[in-house]
Amino acid sequence: MIRFTRRLYSTASTPRIVNTIAEYRALRNEWLLAGKTIGFVPTMGALHQGHLSLAKTAKQDCDKVVASIFVNPAQFAPTEDLDRYPRTFENDVKLLSTVGVDAVFAPSVQEMYPAGITLDVSKQTGTFVEVKGKSHMLEGSVRPHFFRGVATVVTKLFNVIQPHKAFFGQKDGQQCAVIRTMSRDLLIPTEIVVCQTIRETDGLAMSSRNRYLSVEERETAPVLYRALRAAEVLFEGGERDANVLREVAGKILKESGVPVEYLSGKIGKDGAMMSGAVRIGKTRIIDNVLLGVEVRK
Known part of the structure; x- marks a missing residue:
């Protein structure tokens, strides 16, 4: 064995x-x-x-x-x-x-x-x-x-x-x-x-494609994580309505002006994953946060 x-x-x-x-x-x-x-x-x-x-x-x-x-x-x-x-x-x-x-x-x-x-x-x-x-x-x-x-x-x-x-x-x-x-x-x-996802100091998830970003685009790129994190904070505070969580995250993305390809999250009895994808210039940024679930550190 x-x-x-x-x-x-x-x-x-x-x-x-x-x-x-x-x-x-x-x-x-x-x-x-x-x-x-x-x-x-x-x-x-x-x-x-x-x-x-x-x-x-x-x-x-x-x-x-x-x-x-x-x-x-x-x-x-x-x-x-x-x-x-x-x-x-x-x-x-x-x-x-x-x-x-x-x-x-x-x-x-x-x-x-x-x-x-x-x-x-x-x-x-x-x-x-x-x-x-x-x-x-x-x-x-x-x-x-x-x-x-x-x-x-x-x-x-x-x-x-x-x-x-x-x-x-x-x-x-x-x-x-x-x-x-x-x-x-x-x-x-x-x-x-x-x-667990490894992140830059500003929250951007590390990715091989991040090197495609210009200096200005790199400054914008963490907006997806900020949006997902805002939903996560609400969840941690007791909010369990997935529509509310998506609305909060979606508002941050809309205000940033970045094109959103999708933003998704459903709450189940064992928690959920809220995920999204945006396009910063020609580069796709994807990310997610786990709600009520933990992965290995």
């Missing part, structure tokens, strides 16, 4: 770079034969302190930590920023070495999509994963292809890495819900660990 224990992470060495599935599986066999547990942090690179926080938590829980760096084409539409998405591989590896990550899985597109991949969903062939019921609202209503691409690549990565635990940030709250459901329904034995 595998027992999980908390441990301090170390900064012993540069992570091993692994580019192929075969090489990783050989490494994993070595670890399992030595009785090691494996934690996994999936990323698309362009790392920031939010990613490193996940890796630190993984290192506390598991003997070995693998981070993937793969910009997944299946979650981009033809009109989106796949080619422009920041790629900072050498710096990412340096950052991961500071938190004790043992291996970086950095496959090619061909390795992950052996049948090939096009951004046009109507022309795609091969096997894809879709989570019905949780993929087509909120983020999915704006980007209908997105969670299909996420569920597909995370399934592939879970099949390759076969981790005991995988670590995700609460900033992508709907994504966490989709992945939990996918893992449950496909009988994937990996434990999904969701950790």
Whole structure:
């Protein structure tokens, strides 16, 4: 029986770079034969302190930590920023070495999509994963292809890495819900660990896309968190009418003048998640707050 224990992470060495599935599986066999547990942090690179926080938590829980760096084409539409998405591989590896990550899985597109991949969903062939019921609202209503691409690549990565635990940030709250459901329904034995959102000092949730913001846009960007936080304060004060909470948050966003793509929140017996998406210039900002629910710190 595998027992999980908390441990301090170390900064012993540069992570091993692994580019192929075969090489990783050989490494994993070595670890399992030595009785090691494996934690996994999936990323698309362009790392920031939010990613490193996940890796630190993984290192506390598991003997070995693998981070993937793969910009997944299946979650981009033809009109989106796949080619422009920041790629900072050498710096990412340096950052991961500071938190004790043992291996970086950095496959090619061909390795992950052996049948090939096009951004046009109507022309795609091969096997894809879709989570019905949780993929087509909120983020999915704006980007209908997105969670299909996420569920597909995370399934592939879970099949390759076969981790005991995988670590995700609460900033992508709907994504966490989709992945939990996918893992449950496909009988994937990996434990999904969701950790608190890491924020800048002004509340803006850390994101790789924040680097797209101009100086003026960066000053405006925390408005979504301020709006969500205002609703959270009301909830903490006893307000349980979801319409009131949305109205308060919506008023702040309206006064700021930023285009709102969605603002959502429903109160259930176990609390709720209030989430939203706005567009600051050409950059989408997403965020959420949990109402009456806690995730791991």
